[in-house]
Amino acid sequence: MKKNKKKKLNIFSKINLGEERNYFIENLAMLVNAGVGITESLGIITSGIRSKKIRRIILDVKNEVEQGAPLWQALKEAGIFSASTITLIKIGEKSGQLGANLNAIAVQQQKDRVALSRIQSAMAYPILVLSVTLIVAIGIFWFILPKLIPVFTELNVQLPLITKIFIAFSSFLVNYGLIFIPALLFFIILVSYFIFYNQQTKFIGQAFLFSIPGIKKLMREIEISRFGYILGNLLSAGVSLNDSLSVLYDSTNLENYKKLYGSIRKHVEEGNSLQKSFLLFHNTNKMIPSTIVQMIVVGEQSGNLSGVLKNIGEAFENKSDNTIKNLTVALEPILLIFVWFGVMAVALSIIMPIYSLIGGMNKEIAPSIPVTNVIVR
Helix, strand or coil, rough: HHHHHHHCCCCCCCCCCHHHHHHHHHHHHHHHHHCCCCHHHHHHHHHCCCCCHHHHHHHHHHHHHHHHCCCCHHHHHCCCHHHHHHHHHHHHHHCCCCHHHHHHHHHHHHHHHHHHHHHHHHHHHHHHHHHHHHHHHHHHHHHCCCCCCHHHHCCCCCCCCCHHHHHHHHHHHHHHHHHHHHHHHHHHHHHHHHHCCCCCCCHHHHHHHCHHHHHHHHHHHHHHHHHHHHHHHHHCCCCCCHHHHHHHHHHHHCHHHHHHHHHHHHHHHHHCCCCHHHHHHCCCHCCHHHHHHHHHHHHHCCCHHHHHHHHHHHHHHHHHHHHHHHHHHHHHHHHHHHHHHHHHHHHHHHHHHHHHHHHHHHHHHHHCCCCCCCCCC
């Protein structure tokens, strides 16, 4: 049955999967907390799903639940929910806190959407500027500069190196542009997929992003915010620390933080405190500031760990908002400088040969002017 469901989800079906998944969790949380039964809730939700294939999957989940299967198992076999969501629902069913856990999932999904939306808004301007600049540059090299090449060749002057490079690239685009540009776009998409999305190789892209100071700060603040919110809400809902750390481990996509959470979970399961578990991981201070670790230790010792973690999550959510705004402001002058250098390079490649020609003409004309003797009486 699992294989059949996976066949239903081709690449086109997954385009709006995130939206449908959010709709499912949010409405299931509201219905369960209102006292509606699981099977009845699934039937109600199915009527609001727009995708026919996903609607059939939810109906299959409903049928499995009616036959006695737990909700988490049916959703796991559906293959459309993350491991952290399945773990939270499983813990909620076993502990009788399904409604609270569904609320936690829904709120976290909302926070993730807001964070993603803010990042996309911050990156929209630089991406637009760079895209327009690239399109204009390709247009100049492909259509305008080839018309000037015959003029440059007839000038009979030594062309500057930058002009030679631009002429060579322009000639290359004229001859191979229809092949090169699509191949380049395909290559960029392929490399981006393997670096940022492929499960086996995405650590390369994450390592690259963590090497950029501003981006590193933003990613760390967002992850610490998620760390505080998820762990704090799970603990306040009565979920054990071990299970909460398992959910946290499953929910993150950052490989370095996944290693951190896995190490903490392992040491906590061995009977160590959070304080010692943090100390046993060698790169803790690079990923979670020492002041935050001390706050967590104090919260653990005082018995208010969930409250401290929630405060940490809220504080770093505000910090990430400010960081996004500062990044947007900082990127604007950098982009202007980048565009200015591009414009100057193109302008100089065209002006310098003309300037050299004018200088050469002046040298040829100057000796040809006759010098007359002026008799002063």
